[in-house]
Amino acid sequence: MQILVTAGPTREFIDPVRFLSNRSTGKMGYAIAEAAIDAGHSVTLISGPTFLQPPEHLHAFRPVVSALEMLDAVQQFLPVADALVMTAAVADFRPARRFDRKCHKGELGSTLELVPNPDILAAIRPLKEHRFFVGFAAETNDVLASAAEKLHRKGLDLIVANDVTQPGAGFETDTNIVTLLAPNATAETLPMLSKAETAQRIIARMEAEMQKR
Ligand code: C5P
Numbered sequence: 199m200q201i202l203v204t205a206g207p208t209r210e211f212i213d214p215v216r217f218l219s220n221r222s223t224g225k226m227g228y229a230i231a232e233a234a235i236d237a238g239h240s241v242t243l244i245s246g247p248t249f250l251q252p253p254e255h256l257h258a259f260r261p262v263v264s265a266l267e268m269l270d271a272v273q274q275f276l277p278v279a280d281a282l283v284m285t286a287a288v289a290d291f292r293p294a295r296r297f298d299r300k301c302h303k304g305e306l307g308s309t310l311e312l313v314p315n316p317d318i319l320a321a322i323r324p325l326k327e328h329r330f331f332v333g334f335a336a337e338t339n340d341v342l343a344s345a346a347e348k349l350h351r352k353g354l355d356l357i358v359a360n361d362v363t364q365p366g367a368g369f370e371t372d373t374n375i376v377t378l379l380a381p382n383a384t385a386e387t388l389p390m391l392s393k394a395e396t397a398q399r400i401i402a403r404m405e406a407e408m409q410k411r
Contacts, residue, residue: 206246210292224248227285233397265315
């Protein structure tokens with residue numbers, strides 16, 4: 199299969215030296231890409247800024263910076279993909295204005311005007327057709343209820359939920375504790391595993407769900 203994976207954070211620049219972003223390191227998304235390659239798939243990785251080495255044997259690697267660039271790249275690669283794994287932590291907002299030179303103190307004022315970024319999954323939903331879409335939900339409370347709501351609202355085939363407040367789960371760690379939710383299936387909670395093992399389990403579950411079709 200051709201699998202498209204997004205990973206890492208996005209950066210939304212205010213001026214050439216300042217940006218809005220989040221704690222994503224890209225580890226989970228890069229592990230997904232690696233697990234998919236190891237399972238014999240052809241993988242394209244679209245990545246926001248990270249300090250990671252892209253896995254070997256990718257079909258293609260596309261570095262991006264902002265949410266708008268990530269949306270462009272997803273739209274470009276999606277037509278040839280059989281599945282999309284949207285691991286990236288996309289910034290929900292960007293500054294309304296980007297200055298092309300460094301702003302001096304005071305120039306920005308005390309309020310930064312923001313505009314919403316597109317929801318990439320929502321924007322590409324009309325192009326989904328037969329493709330299998332996997333989303334992630336990083337939550338701090340009501341984890342399963344929020345993930346179930348996102349699974350439905352975003353029209354996903356599988357969602358990977360995690361409570362980022364749990365030790366050993368979420369951002370920056372090398373381990374994760376996730377629950378997999380698919381429509382009309384009981385939730386499958388995995389034990390604390392390395393991100394590599396978690397990724398293998400996610401790819402295996404995705405393959406199993408696709409087999410059922
Ligand atoms: O709503 P929330 O951001 O928690 O949803 C997370 C899922 O939606 C992830 O799979 C993420 O990659 C995706 N997402 C997106 N576009 C956004 C924000 C999140 O596709 N602007």
